[in-house]
Amino acid sequence: MPVLIAVVALVGTLCTLNLVLTLGVVKRLREHTELLGAVQGDPVHLEAGQEVGEFDTATVLGEPLVSDLLSGPVLFGFFSPTCEPCKDKLPRFVEYARQEPGGRSSVVATVVGDAGAASGFVAELSRVAHVVVEESGGAMGTALGIRAFPSVLRADRDADGRLVVVDDDVALSRPTGRTSQSSPTSLTK
Known part of the structure; x- marks a missing residue:
């Protein structure tokens, strides 16, 4: 007991x-x-229909990147080397960007963080996009209201000529959904 x-x-x-x-x-x-x-x-970034702010920066290759020079659909990707989900999403973004009808000229990738830590991201993204490296609160992140990583958006000119977000949740698993008839974007003059 x-x-x-x-x-x-x-x-x-x-x-x-x-x-x-x-x-x-x-x-x-x-x-x-x-x-x-x-x-x-x-919101962690601009939503569909919102206007992209102005930016004037340069890519890692020294190419000027100015919001007023964008003339067609643009895929924007934002990544940080300290973000684990970014490391997982980066290969899918690269593959998706590779299929863009406008090619590299219609894709802008921004790596937010220390330039040294960003080098691996820059090397992978440079094959398919114009790449900008900036610190938090930089021109690109501010223009698109980025507050979380990774973020992937698509912007285009509206009827009034304003650059607006047309897709604030780009599904990287789907085909680009754009035809080869689309006019490619010119990022620089």
């Missing part, structure tokens, strides 16, 4: 400990849900 009482007491103690730990986990999940809800209230 004393053995049975000890086993029941041990099981009761373990159940109580499990209950306390479970309540702690539930409390943390609620805190995280509140934090995520606060973040989700603010």
Whole structure:
């Protein structure tokens, strides 16, 4: 009988400990849900229909990149070398960009962070895009309202000639959806 009482007491103690730990986990999940809800209230980049801000910068090759010079559809990608999801999404972005009808001239990739740490990203992206390296809060990130990485958007000129975001959630798993009839974008004069 004393053995049975000890086993029941041990099981009761373990159940109580499990209950306390479970309540702690539930409390943390609620805190995280509140934090995520606060973040989700603010968009992490411009949304479809919003105008792209002005920018005047240069690519890693020294080519001027000015918002007023963009004349057609442009695929924008934003990555950071310190972002794990960016490392996963980068190969898909490169493959998707390779299929763009306008080729490299219609793709702009921005790597946000230290130039030395960005070198691997720059090497991979340079084959398919005009690449800009900038610190957080740089011209490209500000113009497109980027607050999270990775971000992939498509912009084009509207009827009034303004550069606006036409797709704020480019699905890299789908074909580009553009025909070879599309006029390629000229990023530089």
